Amino acid sequence: MESKVGIKETKEALSGILELSLALTELLKDGAQVTDLSGLFLKFQTDANFKAKLQAAVDKASSVPAEMKDLDMKEGIEIATDVLLFVPKFVDAFSKKA
Secondary structure, X not given: OOOOOOXXXXXXXXXXXXXXXXXXXXXXXXXOOHHHHHHHHHHHHHOHXXXXXXXXXXXXHHHHXXXXXXXXHHHHHHHHHHXXXXXXXXXXXXXXXX
């Protein structure tokens, strides 16, 4: 049975969450500091790709519940694959010296 709703918004929301998590990992790995908030704001203002991913994550987030209700096995694997692609990025972020 073919899905009618798709997973575009879910993938965009997940990508935005993962990008934000990665940025926070890089900023907070040396401990939380007041400058981390300004660092995150600066990244949002100067990194067009980061900003676009966060904006896309928020824009139609209300569509995610319907997409998740209509999720099939193929779409679930596609989402899981997208998440797994972030693992090396997180490993690199944790490996870098603060």
